[in-house]
Amino acid sequence: MILSEIHVYPIKSVTGRAVDRAHVHPWGLEGDRRWAVVGPDGDNLWLGEYPRLLAVTATELPAGGLLLSARGLPDLRVPPADGPRVPVGFTGLDHAMLAAPEAHAWFTELLGVPARLVWLDDPARRSVDPAHGGLPGEVVSFAWDAPLLLITTASSRRLDEWIEQGAAERGEASAGPLSPLRFRPSVMVEGAEPFEEDTWREVRIGTVSFRVSELCDRCAVTTIDPHTYRKGKEPLRTLAAHRRWDGKTWFGIRLVPRDVGEIRVGDPVIAG
Template sequence: MTSDQHPLFVTELAIYPIKSTRRVPVQQARVVTTGFAHDRRWMLVDPEGKFITQRQHPKMVHIVAQPDDQGIIVDAPGMNEIHIAQPFLEGVLEQVLQQESRHRFEVTVWKDQCGALDAGDQAAQWFSEYMGFNCRLVFMDDGCQRPVDQRYGLTSDLTSFSDGFPFLLTSETSLADLNGRLDQPVPMDRFRANIVINGLEAFAEDNWQRIRIGSVEFRVSKACTRCIMTTVDTQTGIKGKEPLQTLASYRRGEKGVLFGMNLNHDSEGVISVGDSVEILD
């Protein structure tokens, strides 16, 4: 079968401005050094600076963060909407750092440690009230350099506060294969992808090494191991057993249950829903 018979193209794009919060679909996204612009540049941390996710706190799925030119607008059930200004805007960083609690400190994402800017007391109070425990919001500015796992990337590959890579790609045909095995189908947003494509045969992406989307080239670095976050219903915030239980029955690798592919990128640019996907290797 030729690519002309089964053209590949992007069907969905998404960013997650605050790590582990609700998916924000976009029609177009700019590829920058760390991944998509605005993707996982903010993160909640506990008083020790350790990252906080839906794995332990499923209610985070209800937090909606929308980026704008000045920062992010955040909302959640039972809370008043809040606008959180960027602490990194040109010309105001020094002033911001002099304000109360607006300081740089070390945060932890899995085994990685990096510096981040505190978003201030107002943001900390808002999120602590919603979460029900003390936490703070931090931002990854350009002073933070977080390399990807060197086993799966180049020394120049960087990511944001993602779990480990700049991009996650999934395919609709792979989801259709999974849903054909489930009593209740699940939507793609369970898998928190940045890029969704229409796909060829199910899990064809397992065998790709390099692809091009629009004018941007990507290396397909490794299969994504999935965790209990896929079992959180994105509408209710309630955990279940699926789809992880079924995935484990036929998509288990050496290091875990697999769905989707992690990507690193070799160039920057803009990609859009509808862009063609070319398999290079």
């Protein structure tokens, strides 16, 4: 097996970017989800409720900060966060640092609701939730439940086959193939058998080892087309027919780094 893709999401819930290599920290990939968009009460403005977050491209600047782009809005350079610390509603985290006021205004205009951009100054402050497989000392950025999410191309292709088969049985046009980016993976692996990852407990990518903390239960975010921002029924309808147990649907696995180091597209992947 090989590592076929790496994706980094500079701001939680916005569009990710593909990279050829990434440094692995205890809390996740370099530059991944250190920023988040929250409401006035500090609660996360969730992609499932605000699909237009997918319109945002965020690029890290060499001196820190971000360049924000979205169709219909002027580009905005956001300096490194140096605002006051404010309460936020993330499990295991009580506060984060406010970005510059112009960033709040930009996201407020984009979403049509009051919004603020915050930065997680020290991701070692946030523990991986024990309810999602976290062990003492494990930490995570603004990502949900684990530092990395892994999916395999084989499982993605099998899901597309199931979607096409189901559509044919219902006499409908197929919604697939679906972009695997709907699942917001950190890493994608080529060469596994479909859903072989369900059985993995350890994964080694290049020289970096990871612990599988849990399988990933899927939410309504996966039903949003990353290009049109419209919601549909897939893939949750098909996952519910083939991959539903314990009242949830499942696709992919969550990883916690055991080591730090660099991973690169093309690295060998060993799992078991």
